[in-house]
Amino acid sequence: MKPRTVLPRLLRWLAGMVLALGALAASATTCTGKFPNPITDICWSCILPISIGGARIGNFGGQEDIDNPSSPLCTCGVNPVVGLSIGFWEPARHVEAVRKPFCLTSLGGIDLDPGIPAPEAARFTRPEADGDGGSFYQAHFYVNPVLYYLEAVTDFPCLERGSFDLAYLTEVDPLWADDELTLIINPDAVLFANPVAIAACAADCVAASLGFGIREMFWCAGCQGGLYPMDGHVPYHMGGVRTAALMAQRLTAKMHRELIAWGWHGTPGLCGPYFLPVMDKAAYKTQLTHPIPNTSKESGKCCQPFGRQTVTWGAGKEYPVRGEDFAFILFRKRNCCVGY
Template sequence: MNATASALNLSAVAAPAVAAAAADVPGASCSGRFVNPITDVCWSCMFPLTLGSIPLFKGNKPDTPNPSSPVCLCPTTLPPFVMIGLNVGFWEPVRLVDVTQKPFCFVNLGGVKIDPGVGYPAKSSRSSDGVANRSAYHVHWYIYPVMYWLELLTDFLCVERMTFDIAYITELDPLWNDDHLAVLIHPESLVFANPIAVAACSVDCAASTAGHVRNEMFWCAGCQTTMYPMTGNVSGEYGNVQGSLLVAARFAYKMHRQLLADGTSGPKASCRKYKMPIMDKRQYRFQMVNPVRHTTGPFTCPAIGVSSVPYESGKSFPIKGEDYGYLVWRKRNCCVTVVP
């Protein structure tokens, strides 16, 4: 984290003090609150809990593909050079993410604003060019291993054992603040920058909302439109909840593309995490925790691409500003040792 932050800080010092497309939000104040790791978490989002392909606790959320066998064999460096275990799958809350139009507004840290005086300025509030609404957001990405803190499933070696930290701040990242520079990390976006590819995302929207995320359509964010560019600039936004979810999904994809996030789901992840430069959209769920906590009901913890229309009413407060916080749930498949 320190190396990443240092690199981004050096880039920000060299970056222009004012971004041409950014405009300050007049009279805006940072809003938010601390996330309660017990009452603000939708604990039913931890399910399904599986043993191989067998559901132990089904829950009411769609799942990702699991290993077919309940037994796993993983190579080790010590005799007998193989670990025998059980293939376990579950969902784990591991990250928090701020999505805000105000620089250095830490929504999930109580709405505190800490401006070091460097980096990119405030993002623009919603505007229209006569064709589509346009907005832009900054993102803050936190390490937030709730299950480890509360000692839930502590016998599972695959539960993330880390401490709370601020892992990434986009105000210091020129690639997040410039669509043209961002192409450096996703040149394939030039292939999908056409009406046909964008229109195809309507299929992903319908499938995601029905509980079947189309991972082969990796360039789509379902009902939130497209994953490209991997920046905070959103065109065609119809609502703040939809726009903030799109930005959160794009940033997760960006973390994978920069090899700062790993693949943790599916048979391939049973023995160890692996690098996943093209993110598996099925691996994540985003639960709103700011400005309101969304912990109950059929639409909690939506997967990437699911329509926000059924639940976004009452989740936005324009008077306070467009400051959102999400708890990031990640699917984890792992081999739990039963024989040393």
Template sequence: MNPVTDVCWSCMFPLRLGGVQVISGADDVPDKVSSPTCVCGSGGNITFGLTASFWEPARLIETVKTPYCFPALGSGLSNPQPGMGTGAQSTQTTTGATSTFQQAHYYIFPAWSIMGLFADFPCLEQDGFDLAYMTEVDPMWSNDALSFIINPEALLFGNPAAQFACSADSVAAAAGMPLDPLFWCMGSWGSSYPLSGTIAESNPLTANAGLAARMIYKLGRELLLHDPGLNPCGAVPTPIWVKTNYRLQVVRPVRGSNPIPIGRTDFIWGQNKNAPMGAGSNSADNFLWTMNRKKICCVGVSL
């Protein structure tokens, strides 16, 4: 992973300051904070200023067919149980539906901080690169029934009416951004539930994009990921995700140059993005995604 050449730098736009768009960008939605001014307190200091919003490349998500394979690191570990947890496709004998299973890894990746850019800008995360989560050691990721522990409400949406509503989310994501009220939908990528590594999809691009999005929802549900696009004074927990505050960019096996809203059909962005096995140094069906998150912060004077 090369942060200079692999990160989509134009994906940070649009940029707004005080509610006014300074630099335009694609596929944006209005900020979740309407006030152009802000007052925040932290550690005994009070900050008065203007709200600033942009898209921050802050995390990496891998969805891999090979357990313990780390495309971001260009290496891997040996599987302590060879063959266990390997990505696969399966077909139900009764319905004929095909599902895909992949492992996933979640990295802290504040690209600007790693490159030493905008060091004096208070809105940027200053953590270093780190592997924060891997599903090979999470039993809920490989067992749909066990994942029910963290998503019991999935029972409410396992009906034709709820799933039919996802067609509206698919159209909205293709035209612009998905619909936040339909949190159980991921547009053309399928259902948000279960929060596990099995998705009812046979297309590798669609399946892996959906699983990367599920990682965002799953980590938010487990309170391991907070959303910085809802409050200028700090990130807040989101056990129910806000889909429009996240966009993905495919990095491996083939780099994409545009941000992908959650649920957008791969007919728009997926051409030639999954090279055949042996084409280049990255094996097919092992994917790496940059997660761009909407960031709203308070820029001003601290007293």
């Protein structure tokens, strides 16, 4: 075969490869997903430890916990009824970060598009071309009291009753795509939009990597950066898992600010939920359920507090096209007065 005939064929082959890669990139906005299998996709050890008063009576693998009410006895109600103070981590909420608007990854990849315009997810580079880039994701918040609807524990009054339900879509929320509009619900963000407040988040990152984040630094999202603004814009995209973990934390904080999510832990939570407009980030642990469930028992733990670095548990959890949407189950701290 003559060289002058090989070159045109090679060019045509390269052109075909470019078109194929372009088609593959276009397919990246397809809607894929999987409903979490409660047997294989949920790490049940995250429920631990179980406590009675200030004493932890059940724990395997050194699961992390926050302080519980010190007394084993509690009273609730107008006519006080004495009960037993119980603490555990309840899997009750689900959060997902998706590229395509109205794509319900946690419901098997259902495209729920009603025709309402909403911005798609994007990753972009900066004009100065310094190698850094940002991103934008849509996110969804689910009610998922999995222990109750599976009837894993019967006649236990401390479980939230209900079924799997879609509670919030950011596609229909104009605040999620606009940094300025979101100041309506978090005007305090202007106090922390400075280098000193942002640099202080390094301490929160260290604390979250060793245990739980620092509650007093409520404007920080640990190693994922800043919690503000509470929308889908991320100034620095450093991997899908890290960005999705930030989206889960931001959306949960947004639900607290809008009084859709409440507090269930501590002494006030013994007798029921209470308003908590500023999220207590130490009251949540997360477990990745999609695209690759994080169920490995490395160090005995497969769930992470808000803000923990993703280098260890997030490696290998993202892959092209079908593995770029992410879902997390939220284990929230629950204290309850059994007998009330």
